[in-house]
Amino acid sequence: MSLSKNSGPHTVSDRLAHNALRHFSERLIEMLLFAAAAVSVLTTVGIVYVLVSESIHFFQNVPLVDFLTDTQWTPLFDDAHFGIMVLVSGTLVSSAVALLVAIPMGTTIAIYLSEFSNPRVREIAKPVLELLGGIPTIVFGYFALLMVTPLLQKIFPELPGFSLLSAGLVMGIMIVPYIASLSEDAMRAVPMSLREGSYAMGSTRLHTAIHVVVPAAFSGLAASYILAISRAVGETMILAVAAGMQPNLTWNPMEPAATITSYIVQVALGDLPHGSLGYQTIFAAGLTLILITLAFNILGQWLRRKFRENY
Amino acid sequence: MQVHDHPALKAEARDLSFFYGEAKALKHINMPIYDKKVTALIGPSGCGKSTYLRSFNRMHDLYPGNRYEGEIRFFPDNTNLLSPDVDPIEVRMRVGMVFQKPNPFPKSIYENVAYGLRVRGENNKRVLDDKVEQALRGGALWDEVKDRLHDLASNLSGGQQQRLCIARALATDPELLLFDEPTSALDPIATGAIEELVHELKKRVTILIVTHNMQQAARVSDYTAYMYLGEMIEFGKTDEIFIKPNDKRTEDYITGRMG
Ligand SMILES: Nc1ncnc2c1ncn2[C@@H]1O[C@H](COP(=O)(O)OP(=O)(O)OP(=O)(O)O)[C@@H](O)[C@H]1O
Ligand SMILES: [Mg+2]
Numbered sequence: 180m181s182l183s184k185n186s187g188p189h190t191v192s193d194r195l196a197h198n199a200l201r202h203f204s205e206r207l208i209e210m211l212l213f214a215a216a217a218v219s220v221l222t223t224v225g226i227v228y229v230l231v232s233e234s235i236h237f238f239q240n241v242p243l244v245d246f247l248t249d250t251q252w253t254p255l256f257d258d259a260h261f262g263i264m265v266l267v268s269g270t271l272v273s274s275a276v277a278l279l280v281a282i283p284m285g286t287t288i289a290i291y292l293s294e295f296s297n298p299r300v301r302e303i304a305k306p307v308l309e310l311l312g313g314i315p316t317i318v319f320g321y322f323a324l325l326m327v328t329p330l331l332q333k334i335f336p337e338l339p340g341f342s343l344l345s346a347g348l349v350m351g352i353m354i355v356p357y358i359a360s361l362s363e364d365a366m367r368a369v370p371m372s373l374r375e376g377s378y379a380m381g382s383t384r385l386h387t388a389i390h391v392v393v394p395a396a397f398s399g400l401a402a403s404y405i406l407a408i409s410r411a412v413g414e415t416m417i418l419a420v421a422a423g424m425q426p427n428l429t430w431n432p433m434e435p436a437a438t439i440t441s442y443i444v445q446v447a448l449g450d451l452p453h454g455s456l457g458y459q460t461i462f463a464a465g466l467t468l469i470l471i472t473l474a475f476n477i478l479g480q481w482l483r484r485k486f487r488e489n490y
Numbered sequence: 491m492q493v494h495d496h497p498a499l500k501a502e503a504r505d506l507s508f509f510y511g512e513a514k515a516l517k518h519i520n521m522p523i524y525d526k527k528v529t530a531l532i533g534p535s536g537c538g539k540s541t542y543l544r545s546f547n548r549m550h551d552l553y554p555g556n557r558y559e560g561e562i563r564f565f566p567d568n569t570n571l572l573s574p575d576v577d578p579i580e581v582r583m584r585v586g587m588v589f590q591k592p593n594p595f596p597k598s599i600y601e602n603v604a605y606g607l608r609v610r611g612e613n614n615k616r617v618l619d620d621k622v623e624q625a626l627r628g629g630a631l632w633d634e635v636k637d638r639l640h641d642l643a644s645n646l647s648g649g650q651q652q653r654l655c656i657a658r659a660l661a662t663d664p665e666l667l668l669f670d671e672p673t674s675a676l677d678p679i680a681t682g683a684i685e686e687l688v689h690e691l692k693k694r695v696t697i698l699i700v701t702h703n704m705q706q707a708a709r710v711s712d713y714t715a716y717m718y719l720g721e722m723i724e725f726g727k728t729d730e731i732f733i734k735p736n737d738k739r740t741e742d743y744i745t746g747r748m749g
Contacts, residue, residue: 297554376593376655379547380606380662381582390605395596 230469233462240456246463252426252442254460261460263467265428269343269436270471273418274411276347276432277354281407284351285358286393286400292359293366294388305360312356320420323349328421341423341435350417354407361406365399366392397486405479409472415440439468498565500525500666500696501546505560506572508541508550515541517720518560523666525565528688528697530711530728532704534743538720539700543668546571546698547585548578564666583610586664590671592651594643594658599626599635602643602654606662621661629657630687649680656687660695667691669699673706685710704744708732716740 238246241261249262292301328345332338369392377387393400423435424445443461451458501523508516515538523529531539548571550556562571571581594602603622612618626632631653643654652672659667669688673681688697688710701707707714707728714731716724724731724740735741
């Protein structure tokens, strides 16, 4: 019938051509997207490859057990020791101080902005917060060294000029905007119907925020905390400027200490011969840093899965 | 109203108007709500049923720019629920609500039901256990969940979640329970269970229910109000409204819907 007329050879080939063209352009776009994704994956793979291959040389000279258990880090001395825990302790202590500041402050700000502030306040506060997140970290570093440390010394007179405490506090302030902004997004994504359900039970705003909104947004909050941890563990300039760079195995924030990152800048800026053991420590330290970050990310993924949005 | 055959009043809207900013969504509504009866609100979409219902627990206070005029009297104490002197939280302590879409909190079944009690400062485990069980029985859910009280509420089916929301509202012994199309997201079997429940509940609590389903209104309610464009067109006993409505508009709506 009319069907046979329409499906004459001319029509068919036309449609086929059209399809082929569309097919081709789709394939092209697909390939471009794939290439873009591949570049970033390959970069990561490349970084890990360099880190691992250089670290292998390092571990051929230094046993892994010594690396993990030695209590001294003196790679450039004649009597060289390679106890990474010395640097790890500085990294973990400064990060812990930072998170103790950033998580409560960031979460409180997020709760305020999402649940209490009127829209006008939020419109002003959010860009200001984001501006704070854009300040170069070297500025924060000198802020710690020249303002916060002297201030802290008024409270703790025995505090040295360089300390993990001062650097950690300022690092915490630096991270607050990230947590506040991401957590606020997560809480605002909680559907209004949940809040209405809570208010309808006679609940107050604060009770609703704490008992309904925060648990509902928890996976988003956890994601923001994990990002904050990664930022803290990887932060370099603030620590290089304000925490002192001498390796020091300590869990006391009132002391100066080097961190993994500040050690890396310090050594990378010096003129170590390529291929020397001292040069290879950079890669071993870098690998350690990546593994720490990776561990926290896995923890974060696990938390997200455990507390995924259930609204 | 001259009523000898009517039961006691639980609440009464008196010349109630409501504004979303400048838009007048309710126009001079007068309507009684009888004690321990089910009153159904029907009317075409957008006529103001939800707006009216949400005035009873001051839900509109959550959003800026909303304004009430007139009164909703609440008995036996003759309080004006809409008075600026009355704290909306106090109102919500006495008036419970069940929403169109089940909205369980991201907590366990037990904690969902205990929520309102905890809001009211109850933390005694004995008392909570007891009231949670009672409320879940009241919501016809106890037998299905008694072995998994500490599972997440979101693992329940839609119909179970809605009954959980009813149990949650019941736990605090409200005097008036508001339902906004509680079955529109449910299948016929779950709907049947909720309707039965409403029927059961009116022994202890006054119910105001919005529904789009004429048969449902006819099945569950004692009184029916027909709303149109923000106005209360007709109010009366459900049998009378459905058999011989006085207003032409009510008749058109009912017959149109019933096919
Ligand atoms: N938040 C709001 N702001 C402004 N206008 C609103 C708001 N909510 C509802 N309205 C308007 O008020 C009127 C009544 O709405 P309402 O939701 O009460 O209708 P309804 O009868 O419940 O309808 P439905 O059966 O579709 O749920 C409608 O015209 C609607 O557009
Ligand atoms: Mg509605």
